Amino acid sequence: MKILIIGAAGMVGAKLTKRLADEGQLNGEAITAIHGFDVVEASMPSSGSISFAASAGDIADQATVEKLVADKPDVIFHLAAIVSGEAEVEFDKGYAINMDGTRYLLEAIRAQGDDYCPRLVFTSSIAVFGAPFPDKIDDDFFLTPLTSYGAQKAIGELLLADYSRKGFVDGVGIRLPTITVRPGKPNKAASGFFSGIIREPLAGQEAILPVSTDVRHWVASPAAAVGFLMHAATMDTAMLGARRNLTMPGLSITVGEMIEALKRVAGEKTASLIRHEPDEAIIRIVDGWPRNFDASRAEEVGFKADADFDSIIRAHIADEEQAGRLAKAG
Amino acid sequence: MKILIIGAAGMVGAKLTKRLADEGQLNGEAITAIHGFDVVEASMPSSGSISFAASAGDIADQATVEKLVADKPDVIFHLAAIVSGEAEVEFDKGYAINMDGTRYLLEAIRAQGDDYCPRLVFTSSIAVFGAPFPDKIDDDFFLTPLTSYGAQKAIGELLLADYSRKGFVDGVGIRLPTITVRPGKPNKAASGFFSGIIREPLAGQEAILPVSTDVRHWVASPAAAVGFLMHAATMDTAMLGARRNLTMPGLSITVGEMIEALKRVAGEKTASLIRHEPDEAIIRIVDGWPRNFDASRAEEVGFKADADFDSIIRAHIADEEQAGRLAKAG
Numbered sequence: 031m032k033i034l035i036i037g038a039a040g041m042v043g044a045k046l047t048k049r050l051a052d053e054g055q056l057n058g059e060a061i062t063a064i065h066g067f068d069v070v071e072a073s074m075p076s077s078g079s080i081s082f083a084a085s086a087g088d089i090a091d092q093a094t095v096e097k098l099v100a101d102k103p104d105v106i107f108h109l110a111a112i113v114s115g116e117a118e119v120e121f122d123k124g125y126a127i128n129m130d131g132t133r134y135l136l137e138a139i140r141a142q143g144d145d146y147c148p149r150l151v152f153t154s155s156i157a158v159f160g161a162p163f164p165d166k167i168d169d170d171f172f173l174t175p176l177t178s179y180g181a182q183k184a185i186g187e188l189l190l191a192d193y194s195r196k197g198f199v200d201g202v203g204i205r206l207p208t209i210t211v212r213p214g215k216p217n218k219a220a221s222g223f224f225s226g227i228i229r230e231p232l233a234g235q236e237a238i239l240p241v242s243t244d245v246r247h248w249v250a251s252p253a254a255a256v257g258f259l260m261h262a263a264t265m266d267t268a269m270l271g272a273r274r275n276l277t278m279p280g281l282s283i284t285v286g287e288m289i290e291a292l293k294r295v296a297g298e299k300t301a302s303l304i305r306h307e308p309d310e311a312i313i314r315i316v317d318g319w320p321r322n323f324d325a326s327r328a329e330e331v332g333f334k335a336d337a338d339f340d341s342i343i344r345a346h347i348a349d350e351e352q353a354g355r356l357a358k359a360g
Numbered sequence: 361m362k363i364l365i366i367g368a369a370g371m372v373g374a375k376l377t378k379r380l381a382d383e384g385q386l387n388g389e390a391i392t393a394i395h396g397f398d399v400v401e402a403s404m405p406s407s408g409s410i411s412f413a414a415s416a417g418d419i420a421d422q423a424t425v426e427k428l429v430a431d432k433p434d435v436i437f438h439l440a441a442i443v444s445g446e447a448e449v450e451f452d453k454g455y456a457i458n459m460d461g462t463r464y465l466l467e468a469i470r471a472q473g474d475d476y477c478p479r480l481v482f483t484s485s486i487a488v489f490g491a492p493f494p495d496k497i498d499d500d501f502f503l504t505p506l507t508s509y510g511a512q513k514a515i516g517e518l519l520l521a522d523y524s525r526k527g528f529v530d531g532v533g534i535r536l537p538t539i540t541v542r543p544g545k546p547n548k549a550a551s552g553f554f555s556g557i558i559r560e561p562l563a564g565q566e567a568i569l570p571v572s573t574d575v576r577h578w579v580a581s582p583a584a585a586v587g588f589l590m591h592a593a594t595m596d597t598a599m600l601g602a603r604r605n606l607t608m609p610g611l612s613i614t615v616g617e618m619i620e621a622l623k624r625v626a627g628e629k630t631a632s633l634i635r636h637e638p639d640e641a642i643i644r645i646v647d648g649w650p651r652n653f654d655a656s657r658a659e660e661v662g663f664k665a666d667a668d669f670d671s672i673i674r675a676h677i678a679d680e681e682q683a684g685r686l687a688k689a690g
Binding site (some may be wrong): 121160170171172173174175176178181184185188189191193195196272273 | 500503505506508511515518519603664
């Protein structure tokens with residue numbers, strides 16, 4: 031089985047690559063090759079039985095995308111995207127990469143002909159939804175993106191569903207919650223503090239909380255995200271019918287509840303490193319984000335959310351310790 | 361005020377052109393020019409004060425579309441599309457015209473620069489919805505097209521909303537019900553019988569009814585459709601916020617109720633020209649179509665449905681008499 035990961039150099043792409051390498055098989059079939067593609071060359075694991083390859087390029091270039099599927103990978107993960115903030119500022123670039131890139135991929139797959147119908151896992155986003163919302167967004171709430179990124183992801187969903195309906199590809203689109211706790215350095219994303227208020231205190235550093243502790247958000251751990259991708263790659267898509275895109279299950283949790291969890295797991299002293307410093311710009315942005323979902327459909331077809339936020343924090347600590355980035359507790 | 365109608369040669373386009381010519385103004389401003397564009401040259405009215413022009417070309421050609429907006433029309437109606445059946449068979453052509461054509465138009469408008477932000481009325485379709493449905497589809501039900509045509513229209517809606525949100529265009533997308541009674545010859549559309557069972561008997565000809573009289577459908581008259589377009593061109597779009605696409609109000613009516621109306625308006629003898637001849641293929645297709653909507657949002661912002669089906673039939677008779685296609689009753 032040959033696997034192509036588009037967007038392999040990102041945080042989720044790297045974790046997915048590692049998980050696939052560790053398992054060595056997918057759906058009971060041995061993985062023979064993993065090709066990781068991204069704008070920069072991803073660092074790939076080394077393993078005896080799997081042939082790893084990394085390449086770099088631009089998915090807004092049609093010829094590049096055609097080359098990616100020329101050897102007919104059995105499973106394709108399409109994680110690549112210009113993120114929300116950048117797509118909003120760089121209008122043409124966002125449409126070129128997030129919309130045209132996705133279409134080029136679908137077209138390149140279709141161009142391979144009738145005998146080729148790979149599983150394609152497409153990462154969409156809860157940014158396909160825009161305020162005003164009901165208390166819980168259910169599985170048949172309409173897509174009303176309020177960002178170009180959200181519009182591009184929603185268009186990707188429609189294309190994925192139509193190309194799947196026509197039998198050109200076997201697609202599954204998954205709308206990821208905000209991934210928390212993201213490892214690594216703080217970034218400038220408006221959602222960055224959801225990770226920062228956990229990650230920085232655990233590393234002994236101060237973290238800024240720009241919103242009120244009442245703010246509710248929809249989150250999943252990096253490990254849960256990789257679990258969603260694995261399940262989307264192996265599930266029986268007959269269960270989905272024509273509706274190929276699913277809101278992934280997450281935890282709906284307030285910032286206050288996150289901080290309580292941090293106290294339970296790492297102690298009051300660690301949690302005291304969070305400093306509340308309201309930022310009106312971030313407050314406004316976050317106010318337009320969805321807070322809670324009823325993701326019944328995804329749960330019914332086997333997607334699993336994190337158990338609770340305490341275990342998300344514990345998993346982050348374990349990952350960081352393993353990576354040598356955090357002194358072992360005690 | 362300069363007006364561009366893309367898709368001017370179609371039935372709705374021609375009726376819209378006539379209505380604009382008759383009124384001579386839009387929103388209190390005199391119409392100085394109407395340019396009708398289509399794949400074939402539309403026949404345009406002649407009028408003293410309005411300069412009419414017709415041209416033919418392909419909206420899947422980017423340069424053609426750029427030329428269309430070069431003189432900065434104040435209001436643009438975009439009615440052009442490959443219809444459902446053709447888009448399903450001609451996959452590339454459907455995407456080229458229905459998706460790329462719409463995007464080229466939006467891009468051509470944006471390319472004119474900051475001072476140009478015309479009203480753009482885009483005709484979408486209830487084909488953006490796909491079964492299974494609730495009894496009534498409300499304004500926040502999700503878009504789940506089951507045809508490539510529906511997917512292309514849904515993508516057009518997302519683009520229209522995003523380009524409007526960014527201030528590049530002032531867009532209104534209207535999802536038209538099935539237009540009934542369509543004048544002219546029977547066509548091969550699966551929905552054709554909804555018009556045929558009224559039009560043919562009124563012309564003294566037999567009509568085939570391929571489905572059961574229990575079948576419920578969502579319809580509007582050609583005149584109501586033109587009314588929707590006029591209102592979309594003149595309404596205050598501030599009422600729409602970021603949600604620029606609306607399901608138009610229609611009549612939810614069964615075939616049996618349509619036939620009862622025909623009896624009331626034209627008599628038992630006319631209605632007896634309808635012959636029931638079940639067609640399994642059409643029954644299956646029609647079964648996947650939406651039947652009923654709660655179009656509250658459109659009604660709240662001033663879109664008006666037909667009063668009842670009797671008046672739709674009477675308006676059709678009056679139109680046909682005026683066109684000399686129907687002997688005057690009595």
